[in-house]
Amino acid sequence: MVSGRIPRPSYGRVYEEGRSVANKYLVMYYREDPLPVRLGIVASKRLGKACVRNRVKRRITECFRHVLPLIEPRGEFVFIARQRAALCSYQELLGAATDLLKRMDLLE
RNA sequence: UAAGCAGGCUAGGUAGUCGCGGGCGGCCUUGGGCCGCCUGAGGAAAGUCCGGGCUCCACAGGGCAGGGCGCUGGGUAACGCCCAGCAAGGGUGACCUUAGGGAAAGUGCCACAGAAACAUACCGCCUCUGCCAUGCGGUCCCCGCUUUGCCGGAGGCAUGCCCAGCCUCUUGGUAAUCCGAGCGGGAAAUCGCGGGCAGCGGUAAGGGUGAAAUGGUAGUGUAAGAGACUACCGGCAGUCGGGUGACCGGCUGGCCAGGCAAACCCCGCCCGGAGCAAGGCCGAAUAGAGGGGUGAUGACGUGGCCCGCCGAGCCCCUGGGUAUGGCCGCUUGAGGGAAAGGGUAACCUUUCUCCCAGAUAGAUGACUACCCUCGACAGAACCCGGCUUAUAGGCCUACUUACCGU
RNA sequence: CGGGCCGUGGCGCAGUUUGGGAGCGCGCUUGAAUGGGGUUCAAGAGGUCGCAGGUUCAAAUCCUGUCGGCCCGA
Numbered sequence: 167m168v169s170g171r172i173p174r175p176s177y178g179r180v181y182e183e184g185r186s187v188a189n190k191y192l193v194m195y196y197r198e199d200p201l202p203v204r205l206g207i208v209a210s211k212r213l214g215k216a217c218v219r220n221r222v223k224r225r226i227t228e229c230f231r232h233v234l235p236l237i238e239p240r241g242e243f244v245f246i247a248r249q250r251a252a253l254c255s256y257q258e259l260l261g262a263a264t265d266l267l268k269r270m271d272l273l274e
Numbered sequence: 275u276a277a278g279c280a281g282g283c284u285a286g287g288u289a290g291u292c293g294c295g296g297g298c299g300g301c302c303u304u305g306g307g308c309c310g311c312c313u314g315a316g317g318a319a320a321g322u323c324c325g326g327g328c329u330c331c332a333c334a335g336g337g338c339a340g341g342g343c344g345c346u347g348g349g350u351a352a353c354g355c356c357c358a359g360c361a362a363g364g365g366u367g368a369c370c371u372u373a374g375g376g377a378a379a380g381u382g383c384c385a386c387a388g389a390a391a392c393a394u395a396c397c398g399c400c401u402c403u404g405c406c407a408u409g410c411g412g413u414c415c416c417c418g419c420u421u422u423g424c425c426g427g428a429g430g431c432a433u434g435c436c437c438a439g440c441c442u443c444u445u446g447g448u449a450a451u452c453c454g455a456g457c458g459g460g461a462a463a464u465c466g467c468g469g470g471c472a473g474c475g476g477u478a479a480g481g482g483u484g485a486a487a488u489g490g491u492a493g494u495g496u497a498a499g500a501g502a503c504u505a506c507c508g509g510c511a512g513u514c515g516g517g518u519g520a521c522c523g524g525c526u527g528g529c530c531a532g533g534c535a536a537a538c539c540c541c542g543c544c545c546g547g548a549g550c551a552a553g554g555c556c557g558a559a560u561a562g563a564g565g566g567g568u569g570a571u572g573a574c575g576u577g578g579c580c581c582g583c584c585g586a587g588c589c590c591c592u593g594g595g596u597a598u599g600g601c602c603g604c605u606u607g608a609g610g611g612a613a614a615g616g617g618u619a620a621c622c623u624u625u626c627u628c629c630c631a632g633a634u635a636g637a638u639g640a641c642u643a644c645c646c647u648c649g650a651c652a653g654a655a656c657c658c659g660g661c662u663u664a665u666a667g668g669c670c671u672a673c674u675u676a677c678c679g680u
Numbered sequence: 681c682g683g684g685c686c687g688u689g690g691c692g693c694a695g696u697u698u699g700g701g702a703g704c705g706c707g708c709u710u711g712a713a714u715g716g717g718g719u720u721c722a723a724g725a726g727g728u729c730g731c732a733g734g735u736u737c738a739a740a741u742c743c744u745g746u747c748g749g750c751c752c753g754a
Contacts, residue, residue: 215320215652215653216320216652216653217320217651217652217653218652220636220638220653221639221653224294224637224638224639224640225639225640227293227294227639228293228639228640229640231292231293231640232292232640256639256640256641260640
């Protein structure tokens with residue numbers, strides 16, 4: 167994949183220095199820097215069992231991969247899945263992700 | 275056909291595009307990247323409830339403590355698992371359920387109720403003794419009243435025979451203050467039955483209580499009773515037969531012993547501890563942090579000694595380099611499939627064949643088309659054998675019950 | 681991976697060791713008292729003891745399985 171992952175100690179830095187937007191499925195943090203794009207996904211235990219959490223993480227990864235050619239590839243992105251994300255379809259999740267990126271003015 | 279019962283199998287498929295983990299090959303190439311091919315979650319991967327393998331530590335042997343298991347015989351590396359059977363309970367049945375050793379080794383508990391919860395006796399029943407009250411009935415005797423009576427004979431009811439009783443008849447005898455019967459009364463004796471109180475005993479039939487009261491039902495028996503005795507049922511002991519065994523069947527004796535050990539316990543068997551973050555290798559590195567001990571012909575306290583303090587070197591201990599430095603362990607294994615043989619089965623043996631995830635924040639998703647029943651529960655983390663739990667459906671086999679048809 | 685604790689009325693808890701009555705405080709309802717409210721007093725309602733099965737005459741309590749929550753260690 168073009169994007170790397172965010173190491174665990176960097177999450178606090180993204181929460182402190184980045185900006186956030188949210189809707190009913192996802193919360194997105196974005197921290198701008200000149201380095202290549204990196205992605206972090208948070209799927210807490212509240213979502214469900216291991217199988218459900220893995221499915222949500224895969225779907226978010228796929229969403230991000232889908233929109234990646236349309237945005238400027240730098241900075242750190244953190245997506246936090248809310249409880250409703252475990253029940254929705256991939257299409258709803260993709261709509262939620264593009265909505266958040268538009269509101270962050272990263273996507274037309 | 276419907277309902278049910280038991281067991282087994284399966285867990286959407288096909289094609290295409292993009293994306294991800296691993297392996298192999300090639301190329302560029304230090305780190306790394308690109309291309310091609312192959313491969314890539316489950317029946318429960320889950321819960322972590324048991325049992326093992328593996329690794330390290332400990333360990334002469336034995337015992338105590340602690341924990342687990344508990345019908346019998348097999349299977350297995352082992353098990354609390356599996357198979358086959360036995361017993362008990364449930365179901366019309368197929369079949370299901372069962373932690374199912376020991377209650378005369380000991381301790382403990384059995385609330386309330388009840389006399390009493392395991393050793394006894396409240397009410398009751400009965401014998402005997404003592405005391406107190408004396409009642410009722412029968413026999414005999416006496417008195418009064420009433421009555422044609424009494425003793426016979428024949429016949430009938432009535433039947434193979436006889437007797438008592440009753441009815442009819444009179445050709446018998448006897449008597450008229452007798453005799454017999456009935457009613458009423460009286461007194462002594464005698465016999466039988468009975469009341470109250472107290473006491474020594476017998477009894478466990480009955481009453482009542484309870485979840486449970488010392489075998490159950492019927493009879494004999496007895497002062498009243500009781501397995502005291504008898505029959506059937508139940509249980510125990512002995513013995514014989516069958517079975518490897520749990521156990522089953524027969525015969526004989528004989529009725530004494532409540533329940534709870536998922537209460538302590540006894541008996542038999544088993545169990546060392548920790549866990550892949552186990553454990554090992556490499557680099558930084560013969561670097562260096564902290565503490566303790568020892569401590570030089572040492573330094574300081576004006577010189578020496580004692581003493582105090584500092585202290586090179588040596589020895590010991592502890593911590594750090596983030597569970598996230600890298601690598602190994604890491605997937606060839608009590609492995610899968612097929613065939614043959616043994617065994618009722620679980621399972622075992624032999625031969626052939628296959629390689630089938632190894633990630634390290636953790637890889638399987640998205641889109642398109644078609645088909646069907648429109649797809650549930652759910653994601654490996656050292657590896658196996660089980661158990662338990664979750665689960666949309668679909669398929670197969672054997673069997674039971676009910677109804678219909680032939 | 682290993683270990684421990686908890687689940688009882690709406691809320692917080694006791695009772696579980698040693699099995700027999702399901703309780704305490706706050707809250708709720710009704711009534712009294714006050715012009716009204718609060719306080720106070722009196723009365724009352726409300727619980728499948730997380731769930732399922734078993735042992736027992738009898739289970740919140742004992743045993744087994746299971747579900748959910750919390751905590752600790754490496």
